[in-house]
Amino acid sequence: MTDGQFGIFGGDPWWLVLGKTVAIFALLVLLTLFTIWWERRVVSRMQNRIGPNRVGPQGLLQSLMDGFKLAFKEEVIPKAAHVGVYWIAPVISATAAFIAFAVIPFGPTVSVFGVETPLQLTDFPVSVLYVLAIASIGVYGLVLAGWSSGSTYPLLGGLRSTAQVISYEIAMGLSFVAVFIYAGSMSTSQIVLAQEPIWFAVILLPSFLIYVTSMVGETNRAPFDLPEAEGELVGGFHTEYSSLKFAMFFLAEYINMVTVSALATTLFLGGYLAPWPLSLWEGANSGWWPVLWWLIKVQLFIFLFIWLRGTLPRLRYDQFMKFGWKVLIPVALVWVVIVSIARLFRNDVNLSNTELLLVGAVVIVVLLGGSWLLQIRANRKEDRRAQAEEDNARRVNEVLTGAATGHPVPPLPGQRFEYTPRRATVTSPAIASDSADDSAKEEGTDA
Amino acid sequence: MTGGEVGTGEAIVFWVSGTLAVIGALGMVISRKAVHSALFIALTMVNLAILYVANSAPFLGMVQIIVYTGAVMMLFLFVLMVVGVDSSDSLIETIKGQRVAGLLLGIGFSILLIAGIGNGLMETSSVGLNAANSAQGGNVEGLAALMFGPYLIAFEVTAALLITAAMGAMILTHRERWMPKRTQRELSQDRFASGEHPGQLPPPGVYARHNAVDTPALLPDGSTSDLSIPEPLRAREDVRDVDHADIEEVRQLSGGSSSTEGEDR
Known part of the structure; x- marks a missing residue:
């Protein structure tokens, strides 16, 4: 790119670029295999079981063997599937999962065979947006899988994942804004460097919490795994997938987990920078050590994912959407406004102590007024509810007479609807008497 | 063009992405299934985004993918999937003279486009992408300076328009409740108070x-x-x-x- 600060990127020899790409690919596949095993072991531990412990030391090779088994299984493609889309959906999912990792920084500039290079495949001024963009392409995989399977449960799973990811992406994007404001950049390497004295997780705690919540929603993991809720939708969007295509969805899910964890590390936990007691040591932030700190932080997030899965039950769908739209997004918006105002005061406005106190007083008055308004609203709601219940109780034995107002109106809650006996349609005398009997009987059972 | 030479890499990106974008546009018009059309237009959008990035407009490229591919097309797909899995468009023309009107509008639009682009190429002298981007210290900074400087009013008015449209949609689809929504607690109390078998049989x-x-x-x-x-x-x-x-x-x-x-x- 044109900017000087990105000069260290794009200057690598071709073999180094290739090497980094292959290394990231290998790391992601290894992390997936490890995470599946780790998840099964940790969840087992939480549920007083043992978990896989047969293949390899401590069962470490279990997921590798499962992968082989999956690849050699028979592939079943439903007759009603739209073949082209059905085929490309898992490819989109897996590809998007892999390429999002291109902008994640693993470490500072190191020397590889005499070439000074940053431990990051590439970076550009908007690389955090790049991760968001790739994530939104990855959703196509799920949606198309749901649609192309030609079956009901996958379709429902696909619909759910669309709604879910669109909703949670908004909260996620809003949680980035505060980080961008503080770091003064949208490039991952710059954001990491901007956290040199103190991590953004500390000074931007609300953003961090919003991001952590929405990243679970974004990756379709428990307790937000509604697109594949097995109690309701069998397997969700991947119900009709088998063999290698299913394996690709599986792989994508775990890589996405690693990706959002790595992004959380980059944006909020100081990326590859050493945590506090270690950062006292001079050499902690140079050479290859930072890769270790980075890996530990990412593993912490992955453990959090597993912990959540082992602890929380799945949310009901409407509650989940309500949480996203009515809690996460408003809170994120208010927080962004607060951060912007604070930043503005720090950058451009010089205030004396009295003025600062005055501003504080105004803020407190506004907050108090707001809570007073909320209380009034709540009281009014209570009143309305009581009134409605009273009305309903009054109406319990009232009979609705459609002609009373001259219009055929539906009954109010509590009112009884009087069925008028239907006149028999006369076609021939014999049938007429028959159907009259029938309708009379029907009225009897209805009343 | 008064800019620099087109490098080999840029030429490759242009021919690959450009071809794919055109294929996507044609596919969108030709395909019979609405979902296939939506997919083709998504392909076009992604390729346009790649071209933007190649032309030193990384912010625009990413926003194009996030907003258009990720949100707008996704909503289209959502609606198509809700409407029906297998419904393909009927090919009967519902508006009289649709084809003629379409043809005329298309020709008019092309004239407008060609005139606009021609004017831009002939009359305006370009300073080059690097100079344009580095004027404010970067692509994002340059955009911000324009958007929150000379074009602030236009930007805010557009935002107000969008919010008004969103509010309108919400009001039009809003349904007034007859009575307060019954909570889960009330429902369960009623179930037990009725004296009937509360659980499954x-x-x-x-x-x-x-x-x-x-x-x-x-x-x-x-x-x-x-x-x-x-x-x-x-x-x-x-x-x-x-x-x-x-x-x-x-x-x-x-x-x-x-x-x-x-x-x-």
């Missing part, structure tokens, strides 16, 4: 010999449960008898006495 007794819903379940004391048979079967008295020996065996297993009291069938 006992499932039918399915044995190895009678794999059917007309077989009543056995209660722990050996009697059969009426509730385990669907109501229509009960009304028709179409209920299978349970072997007396079976009942006796259940009673033995559950540690009851071998008397026959409590047996209703």
Whole structure:
């Protein structure tokens, strides 16, 4: 790119670029295999079981063997599937999962065979947006899988994942804004460097919490795994997938987990920078050590994912959407406004102590007024509810007479609807008497 | 063009992405299934985004993918999937003179586009992408300076328009409640207060010999449960008898006495 600060990127020899790409690919596949095993072991531990412990030391090779088994299984493609889309959906999912990792920084500039290079495949001024963009392409995989399977449960799973990811992406994007404001950049390497004295997780705690919540929603993991809720939708969007295509969805899910964890590390936990007691040591932030700190932080997030899965039950769908739209997004918006105002005061406005106190007083008055308004609203709601219940109780034995107002109106809650006996349609005398009997009987059972 | 030379890499990106974008545009018009059309237009959008990035407009490229591919097309797909899995568009023209009007509008639009682009190429002298981007210290900074500087009013008005449209959609689809929504607690209290069986009914007794819903379940004391048979079967008295020996065996297993009291069938 044109900017000087990105000069260290794009200057690598071709073999180094290739090497980094292959290394990231290998790391992601290894992390997936490890995470599946780790998840099964940790969840087992939480549920007083043992978990896989047969293949390899401590069962470490279990997921590798499962992968082989999956690849050699028979592939079943439903007759009603739209073949082209059905085929490309898992490819989109897996590809998007892999390429999002291109902008994640693993470490500072190191020397590889005499070439000074940053431990990051590439970076550009908007690389955090790049991760968001790739994530939104990855959703196509799920949606198309749901649609192309030609079956009901996958379709429902696909619909759910669309709604879910669109909703949670908004909260996620809003949680980035505060980080961008503080770091003064949208490039991952710059954001990491901007956290040199103190991590953004500390000074931007609300953003961090919003991001952590929405990243679970974004990756379709428990307790937000509604697109594949097995109690309701069998397997969700991947119900009709088998063999290698299913394996690709599986792989994508775990890589996405690693990706959002790595992004959380980059944006909020100081990326590859050493945590506090270690950062006292001079050499902690140079050479290859930072890769270790980075890996530990990412593993912490992955453990959090597993912990959540082992602890929380799945949310009901409407509650989940309500949480996203009515809690996460408003809170994120208010927080962004607060951060912007604070930043503005720090950058451009010089205030004396009295003025600062005055501003504080105004803020407190506004907050108090707001809570007073909320209380009034709540009281009014209570009143309305009581009134409605009273009305309903009054109406319990009232009979609705459609002609009373001259219009055929539906009954109010509590009112009884009087069925008028239907006149028999006369076609021939014999049938007429028959159907009259029938309708009379029907009225009897209805009343 | 007064800019620099087109590099080999840029040329490759242009020919690959450009070709794919055109294929996507054609596919969108040609394909019969609405979902396929939506996918083709998504392909076009992604390729346009790649071209933007190649032309030193990374912010625009990313926003194009996030907003158009990620949100707008996704909503289109959502609607298409809700409307129907297999509904393909009917090819009957509903508006009279649709084709002629379409053709005329298309020609008019092309003239407008060609004139606009031609004007831009001929009249305006370009400073080059690098100079344009580095004027404010970067692509994003340059955009911000324009958007929150000379074009602030236009930007805010557009935002107000969008919010008004969103509010309008919400108001048009809003339905007034007759009465306050009943909470989960109230529903469950009602369920128990009504005095009816609050939980699920006992499932039918399915044995190895009678794999059917007309077989009543056995209660722990050996009697059969009426509730385990669907109501229509009960009304028709179409209920299978349970072997007396079976009942006796259940009673033995559950540690009851071998008397026959409590047996209703």
